[in-house]
Amino acid sequence: MNATHDSVRAQILSILTAWGSPPQNAETTAEVMVETDLMGVDSHGISMLMAYEEMLKLGQLRIAGQPRVVRDFAATALVDGADGLGHPAAVMAMKLAVEKAKTFGVGAVGVVNSHHFGAAGYYARIASDAGVIGMVTSSTRGILMVPTRASEPVLGTNPIAFAAPAGPGHKPVVLDMATTTVAGNKVKVYHLNDKPLPEGWVQDEAGRPVTDSHVANDYVFKRKEGGITPVGGPESLGGHKGYGLALMAHILGGTLVGASFSPLRNKSQRPDDPNNIGHFMLAVDPRAYRDMEEYTTDLDAVIDVLHGTAPTDPAKPVLLPGEPEEFSRAKRMAEGIPVPESLQKLIRAIAERAGVPYVLKDAEG
Template sequence: MLHASHDSIRAQILAILAAWGSPPHLAETTADIMVETDLTGVDSHGISMLMAYEELLQKGQLRIAGEPRVVRDFAATAMVDGADGLGHPAAFMAMKLAVEKARAFGIGAVGVVNSHHFGAAGCYARIASDAGLIGLVTSSTRGILMVPTRAAEPVLGTNPIAFAAPAGKHKPVVLDMATTTVAGNKVKVYHLNDKPIPEGWVQDGEGRPVTDSHVANDYVFKHKDGGITPVGGPESLGGHKGYGLALMAHILGGTLVGASFSPLRNRTQKPDDPNNIGHFMLAVDPRAFRDIDGYESDLDAVIDVLHATRPADPAKPVLVPGEPEEASRARRLVEGIPMPESLVQHVKDVAARAGVDYMLKAAH
């Protein structure tokens, strides 16, 4: 296990993106978000995505130099065309624009179309909370991974939802979740680490649980029957709620902005057609509703009550969403970002094919 420094990971990503033809400003935004994703412990959406991005590039689906641009602008709303590039720059532009509009109008809503995978949704929600605003992010997906409640085959994706709210004395509350039990790429992480996955994450085409991470990886990424269950698991445990959340996320991040719905698109898609993933960014200024000091003190009080709740295990105090990621970030800035040897080898191979040096270095 290599504990790579975040600086060396950023340099490696930048070198590969540049070799692929990404303009420097787009590559820097993408690399910054991918590194931040790994620092916060979301290993499924950081440097481990390079292999998937390389595959998109090789198929001709990814326009790596695509320049995002605003194509509609109406007061508190706007639309960004991602130009078929990686999703990070387009999503970053969209949330920055939503923040600007929220400061002017109290609320800002910006959609993105013609995009690709954008990493962890929480990174964009945090842009809003870092600006003192409430942020909400949803996205459509390209993969067909979720098995809807009562179904035996996947239809929807892992359509993420992220929410961030700034507090006063406390760090922001940040929720970042897949609408499936786990994100599909988390199965990939277990596969890379050669670890069994928990029962209930993935099911086969007969509805039976799959725990072998290598078999599960095939179900998730090689288009076999079966897939990932909705968040909440089986219907009796509330899986229908996760299914509904995924549909909501697609309506906002897909239907509303004009992005594709994979089960329909697969009937007509050509091999080199871009993914046309969509995103939805919402920013809300608390000042539009009340005095900011009152808002912050009330949210601080809510967090204080949650922290003071008696834990089931005294060794594991009650946390609020966002705190595990903050702890991971602080730790990994010092100790490095853990990368299994299988992932390190993949990165070496991607770098070699791109014609750039291998640059990962241990944090110490």
């Protein structure tokens, strides 16, 4: 089924509200999740409701928590996520970073005591939509990445996102990446769709590739040894780069702001302890360095050169980061968001437990 984006938003909103989320927080979270699905990042949209329900059931997620600013200096600030879902706290943090960037040239805002916040690219786009450059990193709760030469996971799929505004007629350049070959929840999407994984995404405890998505799902989410490889592969010369990027993302989105490091936290964490994930939002105003028109003229020229590069396949023109997501958004706005039958059953069950109607509506009728 391809569900209409309005029905996906309504379904998420009704469930979050039934769980006890304050109305504004529920609206913000639903908006982030739907936009993520529209952009084609199925791993971080409505399919996350199962994980959120489990966190709520364990008592880790304090969904009624209201994020607030607890430290505020000239160009920096710290937001306490109040142990709620990360979406409202992350939106608050990036909007504050943008405000500071427009006053001081740069704004750097951290978030602590948060949970999963969805796709990092959403928050980077808040900055580019406001005419400034944005960068986002985050710590993680899951232990999924197998470092280069290791046989067991240690780090998470710590994300890094970047967005730069361009001139009229050009879309912003948006990079949104996991520091592993693939985000952990994308393995879940393949599992839900009963599709084999590309080789190189997941390895077993002996370093062998795992392509069965159901087996891989166990390695990623059931704490078996083995897991997801860093960007560049488990043994390639590039593998250590993804590992290093994940560590950088944790230092900024975790250590700097006071969030937990899961391998250490697991030694003392109780099942109902909040996850204490951290995020880091950076906004930079190009006007601090040059006239905005000069900046956009130069960036537009870069974009045009890249678009003009001869492709290996004439039917597949050269794309910039962020463009596949924009194409997906246009297509899914028109045709709906794919929701496989396995996911429909899970969402229907969650809605029933929450005491709300199942309202996903097929875009085709």
